[in-house]
Amino acid sequence: MSNFVISGIQQIGIGVENFSEAWKYYIDVFNMDVRILEDDTVAELMLPYTGNKPQKRHACIAINMQGGGGFEIWQYSNRKPKTIDFDIHLGDYGVFAAKIKSRNVNLTYEEFKANPKIDIIGELHKSIDNCHTFFIRDPFGNIFQIVHDKYVLRDENRSTGGPVGGIIGVSDIEKSLTVYREILGYDKIIADETGVFEDFAALNSGDQKFRRVLLSHSEPRKGSFSKLFGPSYIELVQAFERQPRKIYEGRFWGDPGFIQICFDVRNMDGLKAHCESFGYPFTVDSSVKHNDANSFDMGEAAGHFTYIEDPDGTLIEFVETHKIPLIKSLGLNLNLRKRDPEKSLPLWMLKALRFGRVKAEEVK
Numbered sequence: 001m002s003n004f005v006i007s008g009i010q011q012i013g014i015g016v017e018n019f020s021e022a023w024k025y026y027i028d029v030f031n032m033d034v035r036i037l038e039d040d041t042v043a044e045l046m047l048p049y050t051g052n053k054p055q056k057r058h059a060c061i062a063i064n065m066q067g068g069g070g071f072e073i074w075q076y077s078n079r080k081p082k083t084i085d086f087d088i089h090l091g092d093y094g095v096f097a098a099k100i101k102s103r104n105v106n107l108t109y110e111e112f113k114a115n116p117k118i119d120i121i122g123e124l125h126k127s128i129d130n131c132h133t134f135f136i137r138d139p140f141g142n143i144f145q146i147v148h149d150k151y152v153l154r155d156e157n158r159s160t161g162g163p164v165g166g167i168i169g170v171s172d173i174e175k176s177l178t179v180y181r182e183i184l185g186y187d188k189i190i191a192d193e194t195g196v197f198e199d200f201a202a203l204n205s206g207d208q209k210f211r212r213v214l215l216s217h218s219e220p221r222k223g224s225f226s227k228l229f230g231p232s233y234i235e236l237v238q239a240f241e242r243q244p245r246k247i248y249e250g251r252f253w254g255d256p257g258f259i260q261i262c263f264d265v266r267n268m269d270g271l272k273a274h275c276e277s278f279g280y281p282f283t284v285d286s287s288v289k290h291n292d293a294n295s296f297d298m299g300e301a302a303g304h305f306t307y308i309e310d311p312d313g314t315l316i317e318f319v320e321t322h323k324i325p326l327i328k329s330l331g332l333n334l335n336l337r338k339r340d341p342e343k344s345l346p347l348w349m350l351k352a353l354r355f356g357r358v359k360a361e362e363v364k
Contacts, residue, residue, distance in 0.1 A: 004265060008226055026062065028360055040058045089203075100146050122203070165233035195209060224266075
C-alpha cells in the first residue's frame with residue numbers, strides 16, 4: 001500500500017437552495033457554528049458533474065467544536081438549484097442520511113423533542129450496533145441519524161457534535177466494500193445483518209427487507225485533523241424488495257441534498273495510485289489547474305482536491321489541505337505542507353479554531 005494518510009471525514013457536502021437559511025438552521029440545531037472557510041467563486045473543475053460548464057457558487061465549511069467532521073453548505077449563485085422530483089427511499093443509491101454524533105442519544109432525543117424546529121422521524125430505537133438512535137428531517141428534506149459516539153474534542157456542554165459518517169444506499173454491498181473497506185480503510189465490521197429493522201420503520205420503505213453493514217476503522221486515524229474528526233462510520237444499505245433509484249439522477253453536483261462525503265488526506269499521489277489499483281481512478285483532479293505545487297485556491301484556504309465514484313456513482317471527495325485560517329481576525333493561518341503527515345495538530349491549535357465562531361444572526 002502507498003504511504004497516504006486518510007485522517008477522517010472532513011465534511012459532508014449539502015446542496016441547498018438558500019445558503020443563509022440553511023446555515024442558520026444547522027447552527028441552531030447542530031451547533032455547526034465555527035466557520036473554517038467561506039468562498040463565493042466559480043467551480044471550474046467539476047465539469048463532469050455540472051453540465052460541462054463552470055458554475056458560480058457560495059459555499060462554506062462549518063464545524064462543531066465538540067468534534068466530528070463539518071458541513072460544506074453549498075448553493076449555486078447564478079443557476080436555480082434543481083430539487084429532486086421524487087421521494088427518496090431507503091436504499092436509493094447515494095448518501096441517504098448523515099450520521100450526527102451524540103454522547104448521550106437519549107438526552108439528545110429529549111432535547112430535540114422539545115424543539116419545535118426539529119422534525120423527528122419515528123421514535124428512539126436501538127440500531128444494529130445495539131446503541132440508541134433516531135432520525136430527524138431538516139426543513140429542506142435532508143435526513144440525519146443521531147448516533148452514539150462518546151468522543152469529544154472540546155466540551156462545550158452540548159449533547160451533539162458534527163457528522164461522523166453516513167448511510168449510503170448501494171446495489172451490491174460486496175462490490176461496494178472495495179471502495180469503503182479497501183480504499184477508505186473501513187476495515188472493521190461492527191454489524192452485518194439482513195432483515196426488517198425497527199429503527200428503520202418510519203423511513204420511506206423502511207419496513208422492507210435490507211442488508212445493513214455498519215463499518216468503522218480498527219485503528220485510530222492519523223493526520224493533522226484526526227483529533228478533530230475522531231472515529232467515523234459508514235453504513236451500507238442494500239434493498240431487496242424494490243428497485244432503488246440514483247438520488248442525483250438527472251441533477252448536478254451541488255443541487256439540493258447530500259452531495260458527497262469528503263475525506264481529509266495526505267499524499268494525494270499515493271492515494272491516486274491506490275485508487276487506480278482497485279479500478280477507481282480520479283474523475284476530478286484539481287492539480288490539472290493550480291497555482292503552486294498542486295495547491296488550488298479555495299478563498300481563505302488552499303489545497304488539492306480530487307473525486308472518485310463508488311460503484312453506484314456516489315461521489316467521494318478527497319482534500320489534501322495545504323492552508324486554512326486559524327485565527328482570521330489576527331491573520332493567522334495554518335500551513336500544513338511541512339508538517340508530519342501522520343501527526344495530529346496539538347489540541348491547543350485545534351481548539352483555537354473556535355475563534356472562527358459565528359452567530360446565526362451574523363450569517364448572510
